[in-house]
Amino acid sequence: MDIKVLGPGCANCRNTIALIEQVARAKGVSMTLGKVEEIRDIAGYGVMRTPGVVIDGKVVHAGGVPSREKVEGWLAG
DSSP, X not given: OEEEEESSSOXXXXXXXXXXXXXXXXXXXXOEEXXXXXXXXXXXXXXXXXSEEEETTEEEEESSOOOHHHHHHHHHO
């Protein structure tokens, strides 16, 4: 599973990364987690509000820190 967090490095972006790491560790999910911080690259995904989350090339979230339940659903699926 390839996950990217899109955002300029704000507090919400850092919190999103930490939440994804925590849930993945708790569930024993293998993944690669990357950051996309360039505005042009973020816009290339069609994301206008950050943080955004992309899983295996598909945007699954944009704007605000996702809920723990939402992240658990992504990593279960």
